[in-house]
Amino acid sequence: GQSLEQPSEVTAVEGAIVQINCTYQTSGFYGLSWYQQHDGGAPTFLSYNALDGLEETGRFSSFLSRSDSYGYLLLQELQMKDSASYFCAVLNDYKLSFGAGTTVTVRA
């Protein structure tokens, strides 16, 4: 089976940097995805790491360490529109198993 742990809530001010950690236990591992979900909206894909290291996509970066079963999503230059839930998800072949999500609240 799969289990993922990520913090439930993070609060930060505009312009700050937030790091959302994700640790996982899985019987099979292809990679780690990150999704963003605004309140009442659909999850949208942010980033994917199949190999160790950092992937950068604009203000967002994602990191993976396969040996540590650990990854993180880094949100830089926080904006109010970044207030949302963020989910890490382990890919096992065709299937994504999602964590419970981290609610990020950005304050002015």
Add this chain to the structure above:
Amino acid sequence: GAGVSQSPSNKVTEKGKDVELRCDPISGHTALYWYRQSLGQGLEFLIYFQGNSAPDKSGLPSDRFSAERTGGSVSTLTIQRTQQEDSAVYLCASSTGLAGNHEQYFGPGTRLTVT
């Protein structure tokens, strides 16, 4: 371009009634997924389709739940004899399959309320 669509957007039903939820994936996407999300929770995997076949139904909570996909496109999730614990948002997602399964495109969901 057209994304994943789902209907209805909201459904209120009485306990014991059957409901059908529909998903139209992105054209050409061979993989289709159904998830369930309860308020403030993560996404619970229900079923996976590759083409018209469902090699993984392991997430279906009970035999009251079933799903089918026809023409490699539209999918229907059916819940029979609904219970109050079935109340949740049901999300459908599609992907290109194979190497694209890490990037799933989600529909807006169907909010199901069982009274």
